[in-house]
Amino acid sequence: MTKTVADKTEKPTVNDIARVAGVSLATVDRVLNARPGVRRVTIDRVNAAIRELGYVRDTAAANLARRRIYNLLFILPETNNEFVTALEAEIAAQSERLSIERTRLSTVKAPAFDPQELVRIIDTVDPAEFDGIAIFGPETPSVRDAARKVKEKGVAVVSLVSDLPSTSRDHFVGIDNVQAGKTAAQLIGRFAARDAGQILVITGSRLARDHLERRHGFDEVMAEEFPSFEVLPSLEGRDDPDLLLDLLPAVFEKNHRICGIYSSAAGNGGLVQFLRAQGLDQKVIVVGHELTPLSRDALTAGVFDAIISQDTGHLVRSAVRLLRATADDAPFNPTQERIRIDIYLKENMPPARRIE
Structure with a gap:
């Protein structure tokens, strides 16, 4: 009996996709990276081969090869709130650690509980500059419309700490x-x-x-x-x-x-x-x-x-993972992104954590 690709224990490769679809490696690369110049019928044939083979793309390797850098923006309320201060410090710390993963994090502040200024900031987000944004702010019709518009530009959107379920945001990161x-x-x-x-x-x-x-x-x-x-x-x-x-x-x-x-x-x-x-x-x-x-x-x-x-480190890490996954149209682990509700009494407080 002839052994087919489906019988192999090795993971399918782009060479397998090209062979099954009957196209060149260059064509497979164009389809995987959504570049122009490929006919619709050819795209459909390549995607059919991907499904048949069960091919899962290594986006990290692909991004490294293309020298892609993720630029993610956190929009936080401008306040002396200690929690927001801790969140901002965690974003800065994570940005340093994530540089080796070709990910840059930045923050911008909007006056607390000021939807008009929040909308102005969202409207200025340039898809050529940012792959995704995390929004921590109030939910109003104007914020909803701004989130929809920035998503239509191709920018991934998550709501942070306070959900924006009536918007077209991709995910919510925070406790229930x-x-x-x-x-x-x-x-x-x-x-x-x-x-x-x-x-x-x-x-x-x-x-x-x-x-x-x-x-x-x-x-x-x-x-x-x-x-x-x-x-x-x-x-x-x-x-x-x-x-x-x-x-x-x-x-x-x-x-x-x-x-x-x-x-x-x-x-x-x-x-x-x-x-x-x-x-x-x-x-x-x-x-x-x-x-x-x-x-x-x-x-x-x-x-x-x-x-x-709720753990600020988990909030930031989860927001980053979900924004990158959305930008790449890649799968994610919902269990890993579930933010736990912690309850502390004076008897069970963890040691104060220093962010470096």
Whole structure:
């Protein structure tokens, strides 16, 4: 019996594709790299041979041969938020490490919760300069349209930390924020020993989908499992510690039974300062977001009771992998890109990690 290519244990090569399709190696190379000058019928024949052989292209080797460099842009909110600062530091660190993989990372800042400026930045992205962008910003119709337009130019798009599901983004990189809110509700409900008190929820902005999703998950669990608590309307702190410090006294003066706080956003410096000044730092249950130097100190001192967090290194690595895979139209591992929800108490905090 004649042995066919399909019987071989070796991986099929471009030579096999050329032989099965009945074309030259140069033609196979043009099809694989989407270069012009090949008839539609020939392209179809080459693609049929690829499917028949089960050929999987080594994009890393191909990019090295072509001396391709991936240029990826991270659009971050302009804020003093410690989490964003840590994310930016991680991007810079990863950029140095990824230089050997022919990948360059850069960042640009848009004013926090300012969709118009975010749209302006997205609109200026040049497909000749960038292969992909990661967007960390609010979800509005104008942002949705800007994401669609930049994708139509051939730029890969992922949403980072806060999803943009109504846009045509390729992937979302971040924790499941609804599940994060549910987790916070379980922690506060159990830590507060079912006292029939009031729970304050601090949010950054009602434009931020991650904050809205966290509130949705929080309310769902509180209503179903801890109905004796009164959950107050969200306090919008705009991730600004000074603004939060100004707003909190009136909230506590009006509501005398606050026994728990879910801080789903940043600006925790103002919250910590207020609780300490009022002597409430050991009396009110507080669950916050993101393990930063500030929240670490608050957790150690007992001002915070728990922190829900996501790993900035994983966020950046996942965004890079997904943007490169999208740019190459290559497969990816969904399990590897799933961002885990971490829960920290003062007893299980990991050592502070220095980014070099």
